[in-house]
Amino acid sequence: MRDVGVVAFAQRxxxxxxxxxxxxxxxxPIFAECYxxxxxxxxxxxxxxxxxxxYLAGRSFSFVSAVDAIxxxxxxxxxxxxxxxxxxxxxxxxxxxxxxxDTALVYGFGKSSAGTLRxxxxxxxxxxxxxxxxxxxxxxxxxxARLGLDAGLWDEAALAAVADRSLRDAEHNEWAxxxxxxxxxxxxxxxxxxxxxxxHDIAPVSDGASAIVLAAGDRARDACERPAWITHFSxxxxxxxxxxxxxxxxxxxxRSAPATRVDxxxxxxxxxxxxxVLRRELGLGEDIVINPSGGALTANxxxxxxxxxxxxxxxxxxxxxxxxxxxxxTSGPAxxxxxxxxxxxxx
Amino acid sequence: MAxxxxxxxxxxxxxxxxxxPVIGRFLTGLRDGVVLGGRTADGRVLVPPPEFDPQTHAATxxxxxxxxxxxxxxxxxxxxxxxGQPFDRPFAWALVRFDGADCAMLLAxxxxxxxxxxxxxxxxxxxxxxxGAITDIACVEPSAGDLGFDTLAALxxxxxxxxxxxxxxxxxxxxxxxxxSPEESAFFSGLAEGRIIGQRxxxxxxxxxxxxxxxxxxxxxxxxxxxxxxxxxxxxxxxVNVPFLGQxxxxxxxxxxxxxxxxxxxIQHLILEVPADEVRMGMRVEAVWxxxxxxxxxIENIAHFRPTGEPDAxxxxxxxxx
Numbered sequence: 001m002r003d004v005g006v007v008a009f010a011q012r013x014x015x016x017x018x019x020x021x022x023x024x025x026x027x028x029p030i031f032a033e034c035y036x037x038x039x040x041x042x043x044x045x046x047x048x049x050x051x052x053x054x055y056l057a058g059r060s061f062s063f064v065s066a067v068d069a070i071x072x073x074x075x076x077x078x079x080x081x082x083x084x085x086x087x088x089x090x091x092x093x094x095x096x097x098x099x100x101x102d103t104a105l106v107y108g109f110g111k112s113s114a115g116t117l118r119x120x121x122x123x124x125x126x127x128x129x130x131x132x133x134x135x136x137x138x139x140x141x142x143x144x145a146r147l148g149l150d151a152g153l154w155d156e157a158a159l160a161a162v163a164d165r166s167l168r169d170a171e172h173n174e175w176a177x178x179x180x181x182x183x184x185x186x187x188x189x190x191x192x193x194x195x196x197x198x199x200h201d202i203a204p205v206s207d208g209a210s211a212i213v214l215a216a217g218d219r220a221r222d223a224c225e226r227p228a229w230i231t232h233f234s235x236x237x238x239x240x241x242x243x244x245x246x247x248x249x250x251x252x253x254x255r256s257a258p259a260t261r262v263d264x265x266x267x268x269x270x271x272x273x274x275x276x277v278l279r280r281e282l283g284l285g286e287d288i289v290i291n292p293s294g295g296a297l298t299a300n301x302x303x304x305x306x307x308x309x310x311x312x313x314x315x316x317x318x319x320x321x322x323x324x325x326x327x328x329x330t331s332g333p334a335x336x337x338x339x340x341x342x343x344x345x346x347x
Numbered sequence: 348m349a350x351x352x353x354x355x356x357x358x359x360x361x362x363x364x365x366x367x368p369v370i371g372r373f374l375t376g377l378r379d380g381v382v383l384g385g386r387t388a389d390g391r392v393l394v395p396p397p398e399f400d401p402q403t404h405a406a407t408x409x410x411x412x413x414x415x416x417x418x419x420x421x422x423x424x425x426x427x428x429x430x431g432q433p434f435d436r437p438f439a440w441a442l443v444r445f446d447g448a449d450c451a452m453l454l455a456x457x458x459x460x461x462x463x464x465x466x467x468x469x470x471x472x473x474x475x476x477x478x479g480a481i482t483d484i485a486c487v488e489p490s491a492g493d494l495g496f497d498t499l500a501a502l503x504x505x506x507x508x509x510x511x512x513x514x515x516x517x518x519x520x521x522x523x524x525x526x527x528s529p530e531e532s533a534f535f536s537g538l539a540e541g542r543i544i545g546q547r548x549x550x551x552x553x554x555x556x557x558x559x560x561x562x563x564x565x566x567x568x569x570x571x572x573x574x575x576x577x578x579x580x581x582x583x584x585x586x587v588n589v590p591f592l593g594q595x596x597x598x599x600x601x602x603x604x605x606x607x608x609x610x611x612x613x614i615q616h617l618i619l620e621v622p623a624d625e626v627r628m629g630m631r632v633e634a635v636w637x638x639x640x641x642x643x644x645x646i647e648n649i650a651h652f653r654p655t656g657e658p659d660a661x662x663x664x665x666x667x668x669x
Binding site: 031042114 | 350351356358362364366370373374393394395397401420421422423424425426429430431432433440441442444450451452453454455460465480481482515517519521522523524525526527528529531559560561562563564565566567568
């Protein structure tokens with residue numbers, strides 16, 4: 001295996017992006033930040049890969065328009081996934097492993113605010129027995145939360161504790177769109193929304209874009225003083241039907257877990273209880289720092305929030321606060337698909 | 348104030364899907380008033396039936412009638428329903444494990460919020476008209492008794508009626524607030540004043556109309572605004588002979604790329620006031636604007652282009668734009 005490191009990360013998260021669904025104007029300054037962080041120009045990038053979906057904002061071929069932000073003459077080596085850009089990062093990592101390229105820039109973008117996100121996402125469900133009922137993502141997560149409550153795997157206070165810690169940590173994240181902790185008691189006093197979830201248990205609808213630069217070996221060392229070397233990269237999927245799996249567990253996460261322990265983890269949990277599921281499956285005890293960025297409960301831009309978890313975790317390696325970290329991304333209803341990228345200060 | 352123009356857009360389309368033998372059997376069952384599960388090799392009964400056994404990968408062939416009574420494994424309350432859901436008032440979703448089934452399926456539950464509890468017994472309420480779709484189950488509702496069997500639901504069962512279900516049509520309708528980019532917004536706002544606005548790339552100096560968020564060659568914002576004339580040269584064209592839904596002009600007519608003078612990318616528009624067979628590459632054309640009181644923030648302010656009568660442009664002047 002080649003040593004591949006995360007060497008740059010730039011992001012934007014916002015409640016409502018006042019611009020086109022192609023997000024080109026968001027991507028241009030994000031790419032510029034990536035060039036600045038690495039000293040690369042666009043000619044140094046061997047492979048480009050993005051994550052987005054046209055359903056989100058109703059613009060056809062938005063990922064093609066987004067290529068404008070790259071500057072594609074002469075033509076560039078490019079690919080796209082209709083998943084969170086964390087999966088685009090996986091494709092880019094594989095591409096580098098093949099030896100075809102040494103560097104890659106991976107980006108994700110989405111304007112969730114253009115539609116009704118929780119409704120649009122019904123289109124990712126089984127088209128015969130689920131989508132015609134338009135089950136919304138918030139309700140599906142709430143069904144999952146209750147299963148754990150009824151089974152005694154977590155209680156409402158545990159959910160509130162996750163939300164409270166996230167909102168506190170988000171005070172230090174300039175890109176968080178929801179921030180400000182209070183107390184578990186205060187959060188529990190707030191009304192239920194999708195019973196048993198309260199609004200602070202549910203990620204806010206968010207717009208945004210972000211990008212990560214990967215580089216192999218010396219290209220990484222040249223671009224970054226302390227690259228976050230990828231030591232483990234894995235993703236798995238559970239069955240689509242909600243009844244076909246135990247929703248209080250996440251076998252796809254368990255299977256994606258790294259063999260070695262980490263000091264810090266950024267988990268993509270758009271709902272409070274999902275962080276608890278992920279921690280258990282990844283074996284992350286109380287001594288592990290979780291989501292110092294505030295996590296997805298404080299901003300969850302579709303198609304980049306998972307990539308952001310990897311970028312945030314890599315940032316803790318760059319700044320020396322941690323030596324071994326983990327970034328996780330999820331996609332699909334109730335943690336159906338999960339990806340884990342572990343990184344360290346040494347390859 | 349928003350820096351972009353936006354307007355509501357509704358995207359609608361139908362997904363027409365074949366069902367295959369397993370889902371088809373399940374939906375045929377619903378049409379006929381029975382809920383069918385599929386038995387897997389390990390003896391479990393899954394609802395809806397999986398097309399293939401998750402362990403052995405064998406096609407599902409053993410169908411078992413389940414329900415119509417069942418138990419609520421989990422539930423949630425929907426305070427703000429979205430379009431298309433089973434109810435347009437607050438309601439509950441439930442994971443319902445039908446009697447005889449080993450897993451739960453997602454259905455709407457019609458009951459008061461206070462009356463819902465995990466473990467409660469429910470039964471199917473069938474739709475008034477059943478067509479062979481998941482919506483044939485209107486919802487589940489609390490069971491009248493503890494028998495786990497609702498008489499009315501049982502009465503709904505009817506002998507196989509008609510052909511097996513082989514397909515479903517799922518209408519999709521999605522509402523968006525669609526925004527133009529700031530550059531596109533400037534372009535459309537300009538059109539409302541009878542002006543054509545482009546932008547120049549600061550690196551390669553190419554002029555784009557409509558302006559884009561970034562120069563597709565250099566990947567940098569195209570910041571310098573350029574006002575363009577409404578005359579130009581046809582670089583290429585096609586004669587439309589084929590009628591299609593929504594067509595506003597009778598074929599044959601000409602759709603062409605018009606390279607406005609001073610621009611580096613052509614815009615597509617209609618060429619009228621000339622017989623289709625006389626349109627040619629290099630022909631000089633000018634915009635014909637609709638009456639000013641009909642103008643909006645749209646390219647349709649220009650009704651079409653027509654020949655100016657000038658001599659054709661020299662091939663060299665547009666060679667690089669083909």
